[in-house]
Amino acid sequence: MIACLRLFTALCLAALLAACSSSPSSSLGELPRTPDASLEQLLQQAAESQNPEQAALLRLSAADLAYKQHNFDRAQQILAQVTLEQLKPAQQVFASTLSAELAMSRNQTKEALVALSHPSVARLNEMPADLQVRSHTVHARALEADGQTLAAARERAAMSQLLTGDAANSNNDAIWSLVAALPVDQLQTQSNDVLGGWMSLARAVKSAGTLADQQNAIDQWRAQNPAHPAAIQLPTPLVKLKELANQPLSKIALLLPQEGQLASVSKALRDGFVAAHYQAQQAGQNPPEILFYDSSRIGSLDSFYSKAQADGVQLVVGPLEKPLVKQLSARSQLPITTLALNYSEASQTPPQLFQFGLAAEDEAREVARRARADGLTRAGAMVPQGEWGNRVLKAFRQEWEANGGTIVGVEHIDKPVALAQQVADLVQLRKSGNSSDPSRRQDMEFIFLAATPQQAQQIKPTLNYQYAGDLPVYATSHVFSASGDQNQYNDMNGIRFCETPWLLNPSNPLRQQVAAQWPQAGGSLGRLYAMGVDAYRLTPSLGQLKALPDSRIDGLSGSLSMSQSQRIERQLPWAEFVNGQVQNLPDTQH
Incomplete structure (x- = not known):
């Protein structure tokens, strides 16, 4: 009876180890897999094992299971029991990757990079595809968190051929986000590899001015690089840019108070906004129609948006009042894309809300x-x-x-x-x-x-x-x-x-026109006129600024860019x- 039990236990252990491992090659060593066993069962089998390598494999599997269960402290304790230098190369890569993932769970970027600097990681391309993807992913996250944007993009590009479907699309979006954040002078490359293709795409898009120019640049790049992952599936922000180019703005709502404490501020903003509109007309452009709404008289934001939708409005500029902006920022969605002319303190805002002000x-x-x-x-x-x-x-x-x-x-x-x-x-x-x-x-x-x-x-x-x-x-x-x-x-x-450039450059033609009509625009109120002009100039460019994080608009209230939270930020002369x-x-x- 006892002999039968021993035989049964041995068979169970053999089955468990078979479920826990795979063999990339005999010289690289077996890899752990998440088994059909509990954490405690794995640890018990590791403690009872007479084979040090199999015991290490079981502990790696247990540490990985604890990590996937978000039990990070336990995973760290188990991993600490495994001696890295006694493992075979594949196991070393696995352990180094898991160690980096645990370091990132603690926001310890430097520790993650140290873990991934282990000599075994140089053989990553000999490993199974799922381990390569896992290791490249955590390496990219750590490099990005450490400010090494180009190196992070390189890690993601290295695994792009290993991905399909949604995983490939998500990785493409992540690569685009990284390369688009690089200044143009860092996008110079002669390399024809996957990353070189991404950099030439970013350079082409950033060097183009208008939405139409950007679409031409994207189309030309795709024709020249038909097999590149980005040509097969454009990153989401570039797909949205294409949609923007195909849907030009024809109606804008300007939502400002005409009564109350902010009426004079509102008037300066409105006059600047309208002056920029007339300038666009004089330049032979086909600017959108502006519909005016009084935010001091609207019953509720819901009734305003219903009216604006019925009027065919595609973009709302305003409101100015902080309580109204606060109300908008508390919503999960807005029916129309909105450029608020003030800032809320909320960290989470609806995706259709952009914020701009003289902060x-x-x-x-x-x-x-x-x-x-x-x-x-x-x-x-x-x-x-x-x-x-x-x-x-x-x-x-x-x-x-x-x-x-x-x-x-x-x-x-x-x-x-x-x-x-x-x-x-x-x-x-x-x-x-x-x-x-x-x-x-x-x-x-x-x-x-x-x-x-x-x-x-x-x-x-x-x-x-x-x-x-x-x-x-x-x-x-x-x-x-x-x-x-x-x-x-x-x-x-x-x-x-x-x-603001408005007040430091009195010879600006638009400022001269505006100040001739409203002399107060040459004084400190000029900052509000400049903000009104820039609010108008931002209207066709919100999608571009979002898709191209490093891009800027040279405005009259400052050099304008967009943060990740969709707030317009100014740099000033x-x-x-x-x-x-x-x-x-x-x-x-x-």
Whole structure:
């Protein structure tokens, strides 16, 4: 009876191992597979096995099963019991891949890349197709998370021939997302392999201007590369671009308040929008019809969208009011694609919602980019007391620290009478050694300033008085009144600030036309006119910006791009107050 039981157990173990393994070749070693057994059964069989290689195979299988059950800690514990160097090459690749997958589950990108640098991974192309796909996939994810975009695309391209159906389409979309994010100068390649084909496709599409030009570029590329995976199945964003080209906009709704607190803001936006429309007509284009709706009088967003659909509207520009934008962002779907003229705080928004505004956070990030481009690393900051100042400081801090900068001091501007003391506190004025001359702290290389012109007028002379006149000041556009007041500008000599192209380039023909009709467009209200112009120019380009993440539109409110969350982000040119005048500064490479 006991002999029969032993024989039965041996047969069970043999069957279990057969279910757990496959043999790519005798020299590479067997590979584990997910078996018809529980985690505990696998571990028990591993503990009872007299064969070290079979015990290791069972533990690899158990670790893999735990990973697939999302029991990551348990998978890590089991995998730690397997000695990598005692395994055969196929098992080493399997273990390294699983180790990388577990590292990525903990957001440990560097550890994943280290796991995949094991010498056995060099033999990946000798492995079964499913292991190749699994290893390339986690390697691509890790490289992308590490900012190695081109290398990530290379990993995905390497496995494209191994995939079919939905898996191939998803991989194509992922490759396109990676290569489309690369600047054109990084897409130069002479290689004729799969990745070279992807790069030449991205270069062709990015180099084309209009939707029609892009369609021609795609068609030409497909004719030249008929066997390429992207020619066989175009990536989804390029399919959508094709649809856009075949469905030109004929009716746009402009949804803005005509009454209430935002009426004057709304009027400037509307006038800029309409001015851009007339300019397009004068240039011989065939611009869409604009239908005007008053957001201060609509009963509900549902009734508005019903009316707009009945009117044949294809795109909505607006609303401006933050509560309405918040309502839109809370929905899962919108009946018509919408470019809201404000931002919600929601992280998840419907796929039909795009957001555009004059966000102070964009300017805070712009200051961080400019200061970094100028070689600075240690910042002080002065921002207003309250929620607005906190948001601006947070945006600056995130951008600054993400790129290796440090903030060594912060002051929140409150009452004018306290400003002088706050400046002194920030620069830490003190007596220096045996000298009778006071000195400022030396660990601060510049000050990030978000302030009104009146506050900046007080702060810059105070810095001079506090022996910190040599400390550079980088400010948001809020310091610039665009009033032409030379005395005010003199008080701010040396302050560098970012600003809209509209206000820094008075010779722009459209600005001249608009300011001739509405003189206030030449002052600080000009930013809103510029935003209105850019809202119009964005309407035919939302699909392009989404499909081509690295692409930009040179607008009058800034250089415009789109984030993954479909928010329009601005980069701005720079100027400096010099002897009571505004002097434009050369651009830097961000």
